[in-house]
Amino acid sequence: xxxxxxxQRAVARVKSGDGRPLQRFRWWQLPGRALFxxxxxxxxxxxxxxxxxxxxxxxxxxxSVRAHLYRDGRRHAExxxxxxxxxxxxxxxxxxxxFGIKRCHYVTTGGTAxxxxxxxxxxxxRRARLDRAHPTLSRSIAFLSVFMLITGxxxxxxxxxEPISHIPPVAGSVGTFDSPVHLPLWLNITLGLGAVxxxxxxxxxxxxxxxxxxxxx
Numbered sequence: 001x002x003x004x005x006x007x008q009r010a011v012a013r014v015k016s017g018d019g020r021p022l023q024r025f026r027w028w029q030l031p032g033r034a035l036f037x038x039x040x041x042x043x044x045x046x047x048x049x050x051x052x053x054x055x056x057x058x059x060x061x062x063x064s065v066r067a068h069l070y071r072d073g074r075r076h077a078e079x080x081x082x083x084x085x086x087x088x089x090x091x092x093x094x095x096x097x098x099f100g101i102k103r104c105h106y107v108t109t110g111g112t113a114x115x116x117x118x119x120x121x122x123x124x125x126r127r128a129r130l131d132r133a134h135p136t137l138s139r140s141i142a143f144l145s146v147f148m149l150i151t152g153x154x155x156x157x158x159x160x161x162e163p164i165s166h167i168p169p170v171a172g173s174v175g176t177f178d179s180p181v182h183l184p185l186w187l188n189i190t191l192g193l194g195a196v197x198x199x200x201x202x203x204x205x206x207x208x209x210x211x212x213x214x215x216x217x
Contacts, residue, residue: 006082007084007091007093010079010082010083010084010093011084011086011091013079013080013083014077014078014079014083014084014085014086015077015078015079016076016077017068017069017070017074017075017076017077017078018075019074019075020074020075021073021074021075022051022053022070022073022074022075023053025119025121025122026121027121029122030122030123031057031123032055032056032057033053033054033055033056033057033122034052034053034054034056034100034101034104034118034122034123034124035051035052035053035054035118035119035121035122035125036051036052036101036104036116036117036118036119036124037049037050037051037052037116037117037118037119038050038051038052038092038106038114038116038117040087040088040089040106042088048071048072048088049071049072049073050069050070050071050087050092050116051069051070051073052067052068052069052070052085052092052094052104052116053067053068053070054066054067054068054081054094054096054101056096056100064080065080065081065096066078066079066080066081066083067079067080067081067083067085067094069083069085069087069092079094081094081095081096082094082095082096082103083095087106089108089109090106090107090108090109091106091107092104092105092106092107092116093105093107097199097203097208097213098199099196099199099200099202099203099213100124100200100203100204101124101203101206102203102206102207102208102213103206103208104116104206115206123204124204124205124206127201127204127205128205131205141201142201142202142205142207144198145197145198145199145201145202146198146202146212147198148191148194148195148197148198149195149198149199149202149212149213150212151191151194151195152191152192152193152194152195152198153195153212155181155183155188155191156188156191156192156195158179158180158181159179159181159182159183159188161179162176162178162179199212199213
């Protein structure tokens with residue numbers, strides 16, 4: 001969740017859009033574009049189509065990635081991420097981790113959060129389709145992602161603690177630590193890559209844990 005202080009700052013960053021039409025999702029944009037949709041109806045029953053378009057191209061942690069809000073197919077507003085766009089009945093919140101989108105939700109004034117629907121052609125949409133069509137396989141992949149994260153981050157952290165604990169100031173204050181695990185370089189690299197893949201897969205499902213994904217970031 002975005003804190004109230006950060007939400008107010010994010011709202012202040014929102015700029016008006018230029019009315020450009022929303023471009024269709026192309027297959028070659030899979031690695032670097034996220035597109036989500038939301039339909040809202042007002043009290044009169046008039047329906048408005050919203051879309052959130054994020055072009056990150058593997059540059060998630062640069063601090064310069066922008067989210068673009070489209071209303072009925074036209075660019076209505078834009079903001080640097082984390083973004084909070086005011087819409088009827090609440091706000092649309094967009095945030096990223098180092099591996100992809102970690103939040104794209106419509107939050108009502110009452111505090112209820114609803115995830116926007118990913119475009120069927122996007123990587124997030126394809127992952128959602130796999131979940132609907134093959135739930136057992138999807139759960140297996142999700143379990144493997146968590147396992148790769150825990151194993152990769154845990155073992156690498158365990159080994160990293162040993163040299164850190166032997167730094168004189170650290171050793172003098174908390175003592176030294178001898179890791180029970182010493183893996184070859186190639187295996188440590190493999191585990192690190194596995195942790196990255198695990199967090200990337202979780203980002204496609206908009207799953208994020210500061211403990212797991214934040215440690216692998």
